[in-house]
Amino acid sequence: xxxxxxxxxxxKGIFSKISSHAEEYxxxxxxxxxxxxxxxxxxFPHFDLHHGSAQIKAHGKKVANALIEAVNHIDDxxxxxxxxxxxxxxKLRVDPVNFKxxxxxxxxxxxxxHPSALTPEVHASLDKFLxxxxxxxxxxxx
Amino acid sequence: xxxxxxxxxxxxxxxxNVEECGAEALARLLIVYPWTxxxxxxxxxxxxxxxxxxxxxxxAHGRKVLTSFGEAVKNLDNIKTTYSKLSELxxxxxxxxxxxxxxxxxxxIIVLASHFARDFTPACQFAWQKLVGxxxxxxxxxxx
Numbered sequence: 001x002x003x004x005x006x007x008x009x010x011x012k013g014i015f016s017k018i019s020s021h022a023e024e025y026x027x028x029x030x031x032x033x034x035x036x037x038x039x040x041x042x043x044f045p046h047f048d049l050h051h052g053s054a055q056i057k058a059h060g061k062k063v064a065n066a067l068i069e070a071v072n073h074i075d076d077x078x079x080x081x082x083x084x085x086x087x088x089x090x091k092l093r094v095d096p097v098n099f100k101x102x103x104x105x106x107x108x109x110x111x112x113x114h115p116s117a118l119t120p121e122v123h124a125s126l127d128k129f130l131x132x133x134x135x136x137x138x139x140x141x142x
Numbered sequence: 143x144x145x146x147x148x149x150x151x152x153x154x155x156x157x158x159n160v161e162e163c164g165a166e167a168l169a170r171l172l173i174v175y176p177w178t179x180x181x182x183x184x185x186x187x188x189x190x191x192x193x194x195x196x197x198x199x200x201x202a203h204g205r206k207v208l209t210s211f212g213e214a215v216k217n218l219d220n221i222k223t224t225y226s227k228l229s230e231l232x233x234x235x236x237x238x239x240x241x242x243x244x245x246x247x248x249x250x251i252i253v254l255a256s257h258f259a260r261d262f263t264p265a266c267q268f269a270w271q272k273l274v275g276x277x278x279x280x281x282x283x284x285x286x
Contacts, residue, residue: 036264120173
């Protein structure tokens with residue numbers, strides 16, 4: 001999956017709208033993921049997963065900032081996320097299927113807060129971008 | 143299905159404009175996952191997002207699909223039976239890979255989220271994600 005020039009423009013465009021809400025959207029994405037796909041909670045037995053949890057807020061911020069980092073280096077996502085890729089491969093070992101689930105919840109959050117900005121074309125580009133990020137994070141799994 | 147899930151599903155469904163949401167969901171499927179266009183070679187112009195969004199056959203078919211979805215909403219405890227014939231149709235005549243049902247289900251969730259905003263609570267999303275999963279499973283059930 002290759003990001004076209006238009007995809008990159010679309011992704012940068014939508015992220016310019018959401019980056020000021022990064023922490024909020026990151027936390028909401030995680031919360032929705034834990035509620036919608038309860039099996040994802042298995043990766044966080046050490047977390048307080050109640051609504052408003054400080055841990056979810058902090059982790060949501062981390063996830064959102066990683067996505068923003070990828071957007072800021074959209075021509076070299078694998079370079080930008082190389083350390084995160086190592087982390088996921090060696091330590092976290094989150095099953096690849098879960099990245100789609102997180103991506104779905106992120107798209108839902110964007111749809112809720114910026115429905116008019118999430119045109120079908122932007123939706124397509126954003127979905128591609130999230131796939132690209134997932135591919136980088138799982139690239140070193142085996 | 144818990145009583146709460148049924149209530150959440152119904153409360154969203156009662157406010158859905160089936161024609162609009164159905165058209166939008168199918169159009170987005172064809173735009174976001176362009177390989178799904180393989181099933182619609184008879185639909186005419188699908189050459190761009192604008193063409194797809196304005197295509198009357200896409201709109202009509204989207205409405206048909208979401209209307210059928212309404213049958214699941216009305217028969218939550220009996221979805222397998224409700225979709226038995228449709229499942230055979232999608233396998234034997236339409237030759238649709240069931241993965242496409244999952245893709246359309248996910249797209250529908252995003253369309254609902256964009257229309258209902260905060261009213262599409264996490265609990266709502268859970269119930270609806272469960273529903274689209276059950277529908278996809280029911281449609282795939284008679285495949286052979």
